[in-house]
Amino acid sequence: MTDKKKQILAVALELFANDGFNGTSTSKIAKEAGVSEGLIFRHFEHKNGLLNALVQQAVERIRLLIEPILIETDPKKVIQKSIDLPFALPESEYPFWKLQFKLKWENDYEQDKMRPFIEKLTWAFSNLGYIQARKEAEVLNHIIESISIGILREGRKSQEGLKEFILRKYLK
Structure with a gap:
């Protein structure tokens, strides 16, 4: 990947994370990245192509x-x-993950990428004797997502108490 392409992706990530996908124009990305708008189209064809590249990274x-x-x-x-x-995410990657959460609301975001994770949680709860293992997996996944959002908004320390509570709840 060329340096210019990396720069375009980095700027698009920041702008999409801060202003949303729909609130960001390719001309603004080009200006912030110090490239021509035509270069964005040459590398990514259109704004959705740029978004798809970021989603593939995700x-x-x-x-x-x-x-x-x-x-x-x-x-x-x-x-x-x-x-x-969520506590293992480096702060330097927060804008990237903020974008992923925003995309869930703005576009046809695919939930399938988390399916293996939920299946593994289901397996774990089943092996621990939970009767409704799939429901427990889905609930824990939602809790983890909520904690992730809290971390992205307010920092890791803001969610430490919840982490300890949930660890005690599930791993007594």
């Missing part, structure tokens, strides 16, 4: 983040690692 980052959970064989560790997940 798919890969999510895969890397959840891989240790997916290969875990101890159900309690699956739950612990899942709860720890």
